[in-house]
Amino acid sequence: MSEPLALSLGQKFELERITRAIDATSDPQALRGLAKQLLQAWHSQMAATQWVMRQQLGGATLFRGDLSLDRAALDELRPDQSLQSPDIL
Secondary structure, three states: OOOOOOOOHHHHHHHHHHHHHHHHOOOHHHHHHHHHHHHHHHHHHHHHHHHHHHHHHOOOOOEOOOOOEOHHHHHHHOOOHHHOOOOOO
């Protein structure tokens, strides 16, 4: 069984450092710029994660461009199709 996703100690400190910098910033222009940088970083990380998953799963894509789950790709990963839960997405 794999370990749950958790931030390393270094990542926790970096998160706290950036959080404090955001809290200390009162300039709306600077906050807008930071928000755009964080959005870019988030999407880059998501693209990298999808690439790794495609490499491991042989090309299946789990997320569409609109950030919603691709139901067909998830169904391919299910070991037993008879145990499907109702669609709640």
